[in-house]
Amino acid sequence: MRFEAPKTTELAVALLAQETGTARVLAGGTDLLVQMKMDMITPDLVVDIKHIDGMHDITPEDGGFRIGAAVSGAALGEHAGVCALWPGVVEALELIGSTQVQGRATMAGNLCNASPAGDSVPAMAAAGAVARIAGPDGTRDCPVADVPVGPGKTSLAKGEFITSILLPSRPDNASDAYLRFIPRTEMDIAVASAGVSLEFDAAGTCTAAAVILGAVGPTILTADASCLVGTKLEDAALEKLAACCSATATPIDDKRGTTEFRKDVVGVLAKRAAKIAQTRAGAKS
Amino acid sequence: MALDTEKREFKILGTRPLRPDGVDKVTGRALYGADMSAPGMLTGKILRSPHAHARIISIDTSAAEALQGVKAVVTANDFAKASNSFMQDGLDNCMARGKVLYHGHAVAGVAAVSEAIAKQALKLIAVEYEVLPHVTEILDAIKPDAPVLHPDRNFKRLPEGTAANISHTTDFGHGDVEAGFAAADLIVERTFKTEATHQGYIEPHACLASMGPDGKADLWCCTQGHYNVRGMCADYLGMNISQLRVTASEIGGGFGGKTTVFIEPVALALSRKAGKPVKIVMTRDEVFKASGPTLSSLTDVKIGMTKDGKITAGYAMLRYQCGAFPSGTIDLGAMSAFAAYDLDAVHTEGFNVMTNRPREAAYRAPGAPTAVYPVEAVVDELCLELGLDPIDVRLLNAADEGTKASYGPTFEAIGLKATLEAAKAHPHYSAPLGPNQGRGVSAGFWFNFGGNTSVSLSLNDDGTVAVTEGNPDIGGSRASISMMAAEELGIPYENIRTIVADTNSLGFNDVTDGSRVTFAVGLATIEAARAAIKIMCTRVAKIWDIDPEAVTWEDGYAKPAGENAGKYDPMSLAEIAAIANKTGGPIAGHHEVNADGAGVSFGVHLADIEVDPETGFTKVLRYTVFQDAGKAVHPSYVEGQMQGGAVQGIGWALNEEYIYGEDGRLQNAGFLDYRIPVASDLPPIDTVILEIPNPGHPYGVRGVGETPIVPPLAAVSNGVSRAIGKRMSALPMSPPKILKVIKG
């Protein structure tokens, strides 16, 4: 196995593109190293991107923030601007692992690991986050929601990797929230999850809603949240949302939860997360 | 050995001195199993079965042996025939012979110059299997057409017609059970299921074996009992016991799971073949697949009660599954089931059935938690139905001194009633509960054990004392033993260092199990101290030129007594030690005993549980443990045992389970999907220690280590059931299971 720690994006792209065997990007390594240790994957080349300029930066951009691909959960959680703008995304990322894991784990790593249970992914997708991807053919932008295409699979082509993720701006009276269900209180994988991003008018009526479900399908799933628009999130609207989420979910039956349980719980999570987002947005109910 | 008749004010017992192993453990100086190394050491790795059940047609090791850097490969052929069938089961569990009996069963071992080469060599071993149908569940394993694990063995003691996988049966009781049920106002009968759990110790099994060309060997390993390791390994390697010296490392948890051998005989066989030291360290995956899970169970319980709470009769049918080999744990379970009750009519039956799962290893009060849980759940249901207070009902029916226990013997002084009364009087019991909250009560019982013990104690010439014992310290025993020696000798705790010696440095010791060490090693330490005191008094008598009987020992001093009282200045232990070489040589005491009188132990637990009605998520809000410790030597350690047992029981009740696929493979061999509680899952566990002296120990000490894992299963289950208003009857009560019951 070869290990490289290039200083520039161009070098990293070249290394990844030229490798004839299996190449892997290393960000925090909290997925990659575990998978290597368990003999799930044996890469021929590992490219550490943490030494590339700008990878650790959080930069304001058009009212939003551009997050470098090596920014850890701990670093993002200490950034007051991001916390104020997208509290749901930050809380989702901060749910990952323990204090030790937080010092390393990244959003881009969580996204590219492409587990349907990755915690930050539904929250980023609900936020409309956009990944910036460098590759042999230059740079392109891709909505976060389109990066994972199946368990462990992404839409990235050979030689491509994510250099940053843009969390866009948002209007006033808007906020987001993320909830996951685990049988314990920490150190676990989501059995079902929901990221919710809501916008309200001055009177407290919901004007836009995005609800993304995790761990209940091969990738994240988008629920039809239109039942919230035009409401103040009264019980009837929330019950409709829960039912819609349960109907959207296509979970498997496995050691972490039954199909029936996941379908039920994902609806409960969505409606609870919606209430939290509403409170955060300061919307009158 | 009986309780001291003369009442004494303890000076050191009951205090909380610093733990002697604390600094080593927090600084990393402590040497655990994997920390031992030797020059020229090789890495050992074990090849394990991918199948749940298969015949081994052939094993071709030639390609592995030919790999550069591989120094030895061993299979079952490299071991001796064990001395009896129980020992042979232990060996066959370490290395499959003829058949693999579970997913993860060892089939070959490799020693190589690096881990990478050892791993590569495992891939080069060609095992040809004939895959056989497998069975992992109790009800499947007792079917007439079930795959049979040991078709060639004849479990003779069994009644005609029992299924071929049944290895043990049990059946006992007293009184007229049918008449008892006829006299009941209410009878509740239910079936309860529990899943296999793992002891979950943080330190994986690890050992270093080194055998010379002359056949003399040394073994360092992480174990609860190195004399037992020595006996088993010597048997499996065909060695004299004197040829093998075993040293126990510091231990990162055992809970019963380190009372046997797994990798140790393999490391020795590899070292013998390679002529070099071999170290084997299990991965967590191997720990789950191939070391000690506990049993799973399916139990019917039927109890009758009068309107005012008197139990009229009890019946239980216990079915235990203990993995791929015979197990007698069913006997311990059956004996524990009704132990907390004074019953006129009780009948307990049960059997053990073998399945294609790893061999059960002891887990804290083996057999008892899964037997007490169904009984305590049915008692709770009767109390609810009849509108009775669950502690009052237990008090009304509680076993007491003189009770003929459900399993035969008559109890001596026991602390169950006092423990129930303490729970009833505690503020926890009367604290208000909110919506979706329930309070569960359960009592629990464990036998406790004494056993073979050797201790030696010697005076150093500066007046400090060395205590040598032979039981790995899994719960603070070095502190407790130092304290008991200090108490008896009348010197400061800090002046004593207690160590765990290797198998050649001290007489035989049984395994650290059965909550025996503070009781039995403590007892032997007190006797060893008394022996040393006797010698000191004799020496002083010589100096004073008076009769040895005229010298007494008081608070660390030899004093003239009787008519000589006041005639000589008392001599301290330090003064006597300093001149020992002039008065007859080194001074030491020792004691060897097969201790009985361990004294049974009872506990009562209160658990407040909140259930999220929409998700089935449980939260333990408050938890209090009440337990009789006889005499709490070091109360912090006693509390630690009570808390640790409760936490393990809570995990068993809520989330821990071995999950098997249709293919008979274990699906959750890791801490991610085998969910032990994490710190944030739990409230502080409150403890109340009661002290009803054990008549069988000079200071009144009882073992406390195992009882606390017995009540939590029912305490939590009763709490959940009361919170949701429906009876739970299967563990673990994971959220999907609870939500299903809530939704009916």
Ligand SMILES: Cc1cc2nc3c(=O)[nH]c(=O)nc-3n(C[C@H](O)[C@H](O)[C@H](O)COP(=O)(O)OP(=O)(O)OC[C@H]3O[C@@H](n4cnc5c(N)ncnc54)[C@H](O)[C@@H]3O)c2cc1C
């Ligand atoms: C103890 C523990 C607990 C955990 N708990 C959780 C949890 O609660 N929730 C959860 O969702 N996850 C959890 N995880 C998984 C993991 O921590 C997260 O998925 C984390 O976000 C991964 O980030 P990373 O930077 O460490 O990724 P890495 O391990 O470095 O990479 C993950 C994958 O993505 C690829 N990759 C990384 N960065 C890029 C990039 N910029 N462009 C393209 N490909 C890239 C890598 O090649 C690799 O395949 C846990 C892991 C551990 C060890």
